[in-house]
Amino acid sequence: MTATADAEAAANELTPLADYLGSVLRRLRALPPLDLDLTQAHGNVLAEDVVAPHAFPAFDQAAVDGYAARWEDISGGGRGPSYVPAPSGTPGGRTIRLNVVGDLGAASWRPVRLTPGSCFSVAAGAPLPVAADVVVPVEWTDQGMAAVEIFRTPKRGYGVRRAGEELPAGTLLARAGTYVSPALVAVFAATGIGHVVVRPSPRVVIVATGDELVDVGRGSQPGQVVDANSHALTAAAAEVGALAYRVGICDDDPEGLRGLLEDQTLRADLIITTGGTGTGPGDMVRRILSRREGGRAGPVTFTDVALYPGTALGFGTVGAEEVPVVCLPGDPGAALIGFEVLARPAIQLLAGAEPVFRPSVRAHLLETVSSPAGLREFRPAHVAERRGGGYTVQPLSGGPFTLSGLAEANGLLVLGERVTTAAAGSTVDVLLMDRRR
Structure with a gap:
């Protein structure tokens, strides 16, 4: 056989990546939902649809600083306005004068009504007087206090925000599976929501394995390799929204590795190991976690996947709580690619996020x-x-x-x-x- 034929024959013995991912992800379930205060919900994924209990805006209000008036008064159709000569250069040759009968701020709460020929000075966000249907921007006027002269006439409805105009009560604000962004927090708060039901951010523990590993802050020497993987994978897990914990380096000691993983199940929703997934003499993770005990298969199954780089991947559960564990190769490039294709979708699935894969x-x-x-x-x-x-x-x-x-x-x-x-x-x-x- 030629070298190409040999390579193709070897590749045919590998598990297709799509099949492998499907078999792994089908074994995972989203974490149980939590009811969280709105200030704590950012960064999580909704577990339920969210519907607006109240309208937004909650009442008719001014959208700009200016003067709330009746449009018929400033358009020339009413009986109340007084017309005065316009300042030099003003289009139309005349202005409209209205009596200013009060001031309204965002904290005003008493209902008031406009009468013909009058207006209220209003701040953006202030409730509108009854019968007001336009707000003249302050820069279109002489900014008068007892009476105001209007140099430019806006269209009816300008500067006005009606109750429920943006979000009527009962509007579906977000579906289950939606990431809670800062803007969505604002929408929830504005419509009267103080708590939402979300999937918690997965707690992900990262463990680097190998006798050759040394921590960062030094250069590699013969027989030593700086542990880049656990730092990189911790950052990758945090980037996808997990609560990521790096526990450092674990030597190739069977009892030490088993004990470390058992301890981490108490605070982990997912454990990621890196290194030792191959079949070489130093690949202890595969030997230890796939070892059969009492006639039963080991807790982690290692599969040679049709993936380049890094064909050897492991998945299973550890501990009495059966915490999922993903085992990635030790080469830094292969570990990061393995994270992208396997660990990242697993984290997204645990978090209840949709879709689980990158676009x-x-x-x-x-x-x-x-x-x-x-x-x-x-x-x-x-x-x-x-x-x-x-x-x-x-x-x-x-x-x-x-x-x-x-x-x-x-x-x-x-x-x-x-x-x-x-x-x-x-x-x-x-x-x-x-x-x-």
Whole structure:
């Protein structure tokens, strides 16, 4: 057999990525809902639809600072206004004078009524007098206090916000699965909501494994590797909205690893390990967590997935509470790609977020690239919008294993299992990594 044929035969023994993700995500359930105070709800995902109990605005109010009046008085159709010569240069040659019978601020609460030929000085947010249907902006007047001269006539309804104009009572404000943003918090508060039912942010614990690992703050030496993974994965989990906890480095000690994972189940909704997922002599995570005990399979199943980089992934549960655990490769590039394709969707699912995957677009490829046969490759790339619509994608140098490429990328070029070469000018799939949830 040729080298290409050997590679294809080996790839055929791998589990397709889509099948693997489906089997994992079907085993996860969104976390139980919580009723949270509105100030604590930001960053979570709604567990229930939210309906406005009250209208917004709650009452007719002024939208601008100015003078609340009857439009027929300032348009010339009423009996009350007095016409006076306009200042030099004023269009129309005359102004309208109204009596100012009071001032209304946002804290005013007594109902008042306009009579013909009169107006109220109002601040933005103040309740409108009965019969008022226009607010003349203060800059269109002489800003008079006892009487005001109006130099410019607005249209009927200008500067007025009617009760329920934006959100009538009973409006569906947000559906279950919606991320609670600062603006949505404002909408809830404005319509009288003080508590919402949300899915809690998942608590995610990150553990780096390996005798060779040393902590950051130094350079790598022969026999030592600086632990970049646990720091990067903690940041990645926090970026997706999890409460992320880095517990540091765990040596390749079977009892030490089991004890550490057991301890972390008390504060974790998901545990992520990195390193030791392969079949080499130093890959202890796979040996320890997949070991059969009492005739039963180990708590974690390791699968060789048709994924490049990083084919070896693990998933299962640990502890009496059966906390889910995701096991990612030890190479930093493969660990970050594994997080994107497996751990990130798992966190989104636990949080009740929809959709669980990053958005994707079809883009015009600017450079010919090759890809391993039988593997779905995720390659760092730069995505840009084209004039007139659509996208272009430029693969970044170094391929998927380079940390510098991942740091620069705003997208991941996806090349399917059957793609060995993608020509410049072809259309390809790209995941958008916009660094937002």
